[in-house]
Amino acid sequence: MSHVPVTLRWEGEVGGHLVLLDQTRLPREVVEFPCRTVEEVWDAIKRLVVRGAPAIGVAAGYAVCLSVKNGRASVHDVVEACRYLATSRPTAVNLFWALARMRRVAEAATAVDGPALAEALLAEARAIHEEDRQMCAAMGRHGADLLADLPEGAGILTHCNAGALATGGDGCGLAPVFELARRGKRPHVWVDETRPLLQGARLTAWELTQRGIDCTLICDSMAATVMRAGKVQAVMVGADRIAANGDAANKIGTYGVAVLAEAHGVPFYVTAPTSTVDLTIPSGDAIPIEERSAEEVTEGFGRRTAPVGVRVFNPAFDVTPYRLIRAIVTERGVFEPK
Numbered sequence: 001m002s003h004v005p006v007t008l009r010w011e012g013e014v015g016g017h018l019v020l021l022d023q024t025r026l027p028r029e030v031v032e033f034p035c036r037t038v039e040e041v042w043d044a045i046k047r048l049v050v051r052g053a054p055a056i057g058v059a060a061g062y063a064v065c066l067s068v069k070n071g072r073a074s075v076h077d078v079v080e081a082c083r084y085l086a087t088s089r090p091t092a093v094n095l096f097w098a099l100a101r102m103r104r105v106a107e108a109a110t111a112v113d114g115p116a117l118a119e120a121l122l123a124e125a126r127a128i129h130e131e132d133r134q135m136c137a138a139m140g141r142h143g144a145d146l147l148a149d150l151p152e153g154a155g156i157l158t159h160c161n162a163g164a165l166a167t168g169g170d171g172c173g174l175a176p177v178f179e180l181a182r183r184g185k186r187p188h189v190w191v192d193e194t195r196p197l198l199q200g201a202r203l204t205a206w207e208l209t210q211r212g213i214d215c216t217l218i219c220d221s222m223a224a225t226v227m228r229a230g231k232v233q234a235v236m237v238g239a240d241r242i243a244a245n246g247d248a249a250n251k252i253g254t255y256g257v258a259v260l261a262e263a264h265g266v267p268f269y270v271t272a273p274t275s276t277v278d279l280t281i282p283s284g285d286a287i288p289i290e291e292r293s294a295e296e297v298t299e300g301f302g303r304r305t306a307p308v309g310v311r312v313f314n315p316a317f318d319v320t321p322y323r324l325i326r327a328i329v330t331e332r333g334v335f336e337p338k
């Protein structure tokens, strides 16, 4: 097993800073993006310097630690930082889950002085990060057990990036693939390029190549043909928010892949930690879906590909209904969505 990217890390102790791997620059450049203020992390989340539901949650936890000034934290500053960071992106529930944890630490600590609160916040952010690592490892094991009977060289199709770059650990949707490879199997991953921001092409194909895992990149519109040719034995994706009924929001295009999988008799699996489950939301209809700028569609990566002024609809996520999901893999095991 070769190179595993370090998606994010905290540098130093209290008063330190957050270092992100700048995912907007991949795969051309591997560069870090240091963040020393809450505002810098907000901007990094918004611009997808750090992205992927669990990674956004971990980054937000550390971001709250940046509200500490001169080694002292104030409850007011923490609450303000949480409120502000919650406006960065709306869909991935891990963001709100992590911020709620940080806020609870602050609110429980009203009697504690500034330096002690600063220590407690960093400890909580580190705990969120460590738990994410553990959850990724457990999802990998459960997912690999689920796929263990697939024939050698079986095709697994994935959409967007649900690898190490999307988490604080070793991935969610791709963790079972990494674990299969660790167990000496040779899965073949079909990578949807994932319009419009190409997380599949830029990030998933890069990660798999770095690790020496067999993969083939396809345009999103080619998935049907590849499935019809019998080359896909399972679909594995992550999720940004799973509602109480098992409906799962994930990168735009995932729903289409699930419909195709159903039409071709291919099992469709969602792998996500329980921090992605939102039991306050009864069904996917109530999941807030982020809409992003028209330019991502009309002039992505600096090149105009559509007429100026054309109307654009650019939702970043869609919802796959639970009835299309064969199973949801979490760190606690494998569940039928119902």
Ligand SMILES: CSC[C@@H](O)[C@@H](O)C(=O)COP(=O)(O)O
Binding pocket: 048, 051, 052, 053, 054, 055, 092, 159, 160, 161, 162, 163, 166, 167, 172, 173, 199, 237, 238, 239, 240, 250, 251, 252, 316
């Ligand atoms: C952690 S993998 C699950 C999702 O977060 C992932 O598939 C996804 O949709 C990420 O979208 P992004 O817009 O790149 O943050």
